[in-house]
Amino acid sequence: MDERLEPAAEAESGYTHWSSTQEPFSASPSSSPSVSAQPSASGDKDNNQWSNVLQNEKVQQAKEVSKQYLSYFLSVMARPYQTMKTVGEQHALNGLLTMALVILLVSLFFLQTFSAYNFSSLFLGGFVRPLIFTAVTLAAALVLIYAVLKMEKLAFHAKTLVAQFGSLLVPAAASLIVANVFVFISFSIAFYLFVVSYIIIFVALNAVLFHYPLNRSAAAMDSLYSVLIANVVLFYIMYRLLAATIFGMIGMLF
Known part of the structure; x- marks a missing residue:
C-alpha cells in the first residue's frame, strides 16, 4: 500500500509569507509660480518620484522577500540536512530562489574568469552559456529525483521536492559566493570552491x-540501480555541458 510521507516537523511559515505596507504620501505644492522657485520645485518633484518608487507595493514586497530569504539562507546554512527534513510545500519559493542564486553565481564566476583573462565573447561565453548549463543541470537533477521516486511508487509532492533540493543547495551557493570573491585573489582556491x-x-x-x-517491494527495479542511473545521467549531463563551456574558453584563448 502507498505510504504518505509527512515532514518531520512543520517548517517555519515566516520564510515564505510576507506582507507589504504602502504608506500614503503627498507631493508638496509649489507655493510660488516665480522662476526662482523652479529649481526647488524640480528637486521636490524628483524626490517625490524617488519616494514613489521606494513606496511602490512591489518594491516593498521585494524588500520583504529579500529580508526573509536572507534569514532563511543563514538558518539553513547552519543545518541544511535537518532543514531539508522539515521543509514543506510552502518553502518551494525559497528552493527556487536558491537554485536561481546558484545559477546566477555560476554565471558570475565564469564572467569574472573571462574578464580576468581577457577572453573574447565575454557575455555569450562568460555569462549566457554557464547560465544555461547550470539551469539545465539543476532542472535535470530535479527531474531525476522525481523519476526515481515515481519508479519506487512513493507518494510525494513536487513542490516539496523543490523545497528539499533547494535547501540542500544553500551550501553550494555559499561556496560559489566565496569562489567569486577569490577569482581575482587566488584562482586555484576559487576553482576548488567552484568544484565543491x-x-x-x-x-x-x-x-x-x-x-x-x-x-x-512495489518498485520496478532495485533502488541501488535506480539511484546509480540517476547519478550517472546527471554526471553525463554536467560533464557534457561543462566540458563544452571549458573547451570553448580554451578555443577562444588560442
Missing part, C-alpha cells in the same frame, strides 16, 4: 532520494 559547489549538487540529489524509504 558542483559536488554538493550530487550530494543534494542523493540526500533527497535517501530521505525517502526506497527499496519497496
Whole structure:
C-alpha cells in the first residue's frame, strides 16, 4: 500500500509569507509660480518620484522577500540536512530562489574568469552559456529525483521536492559566493570552491532520494540501480555541458 510521507516537523511559515505596507504620501505644492522657485520645485518633484518608487507595493514586497530569504539562507546554512527534513510545500519559493542564486553565481564566476583573462565573447561565453548549463543541470537533477521516486511508487509532492533540493543547495551557493570573491585573489582556491559547489549538487540529489524509504517491494527495479542511473545521467549531463563551456574558453584563448 502507498505510504504518505509527512515532514518531520512543520517548517517555519515566516520564510515564505510576507506582507507589504504602502504608506500614503503627498507631493508638496509649489507655493510660488516665480522662476526662482523652479529649481526647488524640480528637486521636490524628483524626490517625490524617488519616494514613489521606494513606496511602490512591489518594491516593498521585494524588500520583504529579500529580508526573509536572507534569514532563511543563514538558518539553513547552519543545518541544511535537518532543514531539508522539515521543509514543506510552502518553502518551494525559497528552493527556487536558491537554485536561481546558484545559477546566477555560476554565471558570475565564469564572467569574472573571462574578464580576468581577457577572453573574447565575454557575455555569450562568460555569462549566457554557464547560465544555461547550470539551469539545465539543476532542472535535470530535479527531474531525476522525481523519476526515481515515481519508479519506487512513493507518494510525494513536487513542490516539496523543490523545497528539499533547494535547501540542500544553500551550501553550494555559499561556496560559489566565496569562489567569486577569490577569482581575482587566488584562482586555484576559487576553482576548488567552484568544484565543491558542483559536488554538493550530487550530494543534494542523493540526500533527497535517501530521505525517502526506497527499496519497496512495489518498485520496478532495485533502488541501488535506480539511484546509480540517476547519478550517472546527471554526471553525463554536467560533464557534457561543462566540458563544452571549458573547451570553448580554451578555443577562444588560442
